[in-house]
Amino acid sequence: MKIFKALNTSVGKKIAMAITGLSLALFMVFHLIGNLNLFLGPEAFNGYVLKLKKLGFLIRIAEAGLLSFVLIHVYSGIVLWLKNKRAISKTPSYSITSTPRASRYTLLTGSFVFIFLVMHWSTFWYKFNFSKGNKTYYEIVLGPEVGFGNIYYTLFYIIAIGLLGYHLKHGFDSAGQTLAIKGTKYEKTYYSLAAVFWFWIPFGFISIPVYFGIILRLLG
Amino acid sequence: MNINLNIWRQTKESTAGKFVRYRLENIDPNISFLEMLDILNNKLIKEKQEPVVFDHDCREGICGSCGFMINGQPHGPQKATTVCQLHMRAFQNEDELTLEPFRAASFPVIKDLSVDRRSFDRIILSGGYVDINTGEAPEANLIKVPKTNADEAFLSAACIGCGACVAACKNSSAMLFTSSKISHLSLLPQGKKEAKERVLKMVATMDDEGFGSCTNTGACSAECPKEISQANIVRLNKELIKSVID
Numbered sequence: 001m002k003i004f005k006a007l008n009t010s011v012g013k014k015i016a017m018a019i020t021g022l023s024l025a026l027f028m029v030f031h032l033i034g035n036l037n038l039f040l041g042p043e044a045f046n047g048y049v050l051k052l053k054k055l056g057f058l059i060r061i062a063e064a065g066l067l068s069f070v071l072i073h074v075y076s077g078i079v080l081w082l083k084n085k086r087a088i089s090k091t092p093s094y095s096i097t098s099t100p101r102a103s104r105y106t107l108l109t110g111s112f113v114f115i116f117l118v119m120h121w122s123t124f125w126y127k128f129n130f131s132k133g134n135k136t137y138y139e140i141v142l143g144p145e146v147g148f149g150n151i152y153y154t155l156f157y158i159i160a161i162g163l164l165g166y167h168l169k170h171g172f173d174s175a176g177q178t179l180a181i182k183g184t185k186y187e188k189t190y191y192s193l194a195a196v197f198w199f200w201i202p203f204g205f206i207s208i209p210v211y212f213g214i215i216l217r218l219l220g
Numbered sequence: 221m222n223i224n225l226n227i228w229r230q231t232k233e234s235t236a237g238k239f240v241r242y243r244l245e246n247i248d249p250n251i252s253f254l255e256m257l258d259i260l261n262n263k264l265i266k267e268k269q270e271p272v273v274f275d276h277d278c279r280e281g282i283c284g285s286c287g288f289m290i291n292g293q294p295h296g297p298q299k300a301t302t303v304c305q306l307h308m309r310a311f312q313n314e315d316e317l318t319l320e321p322f323r324a325a326s327f328p329v330i331k332d333l334s335v336d337r338r339s340f341d342r343i344i345l346s347g348g349y350v351d352i353n354t355g356e357a358p359e360a361n362l363i364k365v366p367k368t369n370a371d372e373a374f375l376s377a378a379c380i381g382c383g384a385c386v387a388a389c390k391n392s393s394a395m396l397f398t399s400s401k402i403s404h405l406s407l408l409p410q411g412k413k414e415a416k417e418r419v420l421k422m423v424a425t426m427d428d429e430g431f432g433s434c435t436n437t438g439a440c441s442a443e444c445p446k447e448i449s450q451a452n453i454v455r456l457n458k459e460l461i462k463s464v465i466d
Contacts, residue, residue: 002420002463002464003464005420005424006420006460006464009420009423009424009427009460010423010426010427010432010433011423011434011456011457011460012423012460013433014434014457015460015461080433083432084391084393084432084433084435086325086430086432087324087326087391087392087393087430087431087432088323088324088325088390088391088392088432089323089325089392090325091237091323093289093292093323093387094289094292094318094320099390099437099439100437103435103437104390106435170435173436174435174436176436177434177436177450177453177454177457178434178436178457179457179461180454180455180457180458180461182451182454183451183454
């Protein structure tokens with residue numbers, strides 16, 4: 001099969017990374033729209049979560065799809081990183097060539113985001129699905145246990161989303177070339193959209209802990 | 221002008237190398253960089269020392285034999301210039317110059333500044349053949365090539381395979397080289413027939429030779445003496461996607 005042959009190459013793995021990465025970024029838009037319901041108050045947010053729950057197994061299928069995309073993205077990233085490490089000379093070079101920081105730290109920012117994701121699943125996702133108790137969803141998210149009532153969790157969340165934005169900065173730039181969008185008539189649209197994804201979407205996510213976890217706390 | 225050189229001396233891949241300092245005085249600023257090294261080597265031979273090994277052939281910037289790092293830049297500081305076309309007037313009196321071989325795991329050091337770039341030849345070889353008529357030169361107007369394609373193909377074919385792209389890359393990736401070779405064939409009707417197999421085979425060989433992968437930072441194009449553009453890498457990616465879809 002040609003597709004397996006292609007996926008076996010470094011370029012094929014980069015294409016897989018680009019497709020899974022862009023899809024996950026697209027998912028972030030829907031996730032953010034849901035999160036912004038928090039600003040509309042407890043009824044709006046709890047109602048939104050219940051609406052999602054009603055979709056039942058469709059949600060489970062979507063979750064499985066997202067998880068597999070994350071795993072493909074992480075796997076390809078690590079394989080390529082190891083390959084790159086082997087490719088460079090053992091003797092370090094005196095070099096003045098400077099590559100963009102966002103590109104050099106992609107694995108590092110990605111690893112941090114992955115740790116964040118695992119925590120995110122084991123807190124919000126797990127509690128929403130299995131150990132809600134008698135609290136509402138709104139109370140869990142803003143509560144002191146795992147939510148934005150906890151200052152450490154709030155700060156961790158802000159840093160992680162900030163790093164995710166930085167991760168996407170290089171990700172979108174690179175994916176444009178990997179998926180051969182550069183040089184076509186879609187290039188301009190794509191790169192304008194990229195700024196929305198690496199800056200405005202993370203900004204939207206961060207606005208929630210900043211408002212509920214920091215501003216409201218300071219106001220008492 | 222006087223020049224201070226720190227040159228990487230290494231007898232073979234398996235032994236450790238080190239920088240050795242040399243000083244040359246009263247160098248004519250209008251001689252080429254390689255002529256300056258010739259003068260150094262003449263001096264070293266007279267002093268019964270080992271001359272510095274470096275690759276060169278045409279000294280006209282078209283064969284791709286020469287190339288090493290000068291102060292961390294492949295082929296030195298002058299844009300779009302191979303080291304053989306670089307002149308001493310590009311530097312200042314009493315400059316400190318650090319000369320190193322192109323460093324990459326796939327470019328083992330032969331000696332001093334000379335590296336083994338046969339991995340590039342093997343990438344080319346895996347591309348297979350091109351349909352060409354080996355008889356008389358065919359009538360040029362029989363195969364019609366759009367002017368834009370002919371120009372683009374020419375720009376890609378301008379790659380001399382020196383390896384500066386690999387040396388400039390933080391991942392020692394050979395994507396710019398491989399993509400320019402794939403591009404100039406896939407843009408022309410003569411190269412279209414084997415295009416799909418060619419891209420898969422050449423990329424697989426590039427991986428097998430141990431080159432890193434591309435992170436699309438563009439350092440290669442910035443340092444390329446022939447200014448091969450990133451558009452070639454885009455074209456390689458497109459060719460690989462096409463080879464799977466069609």
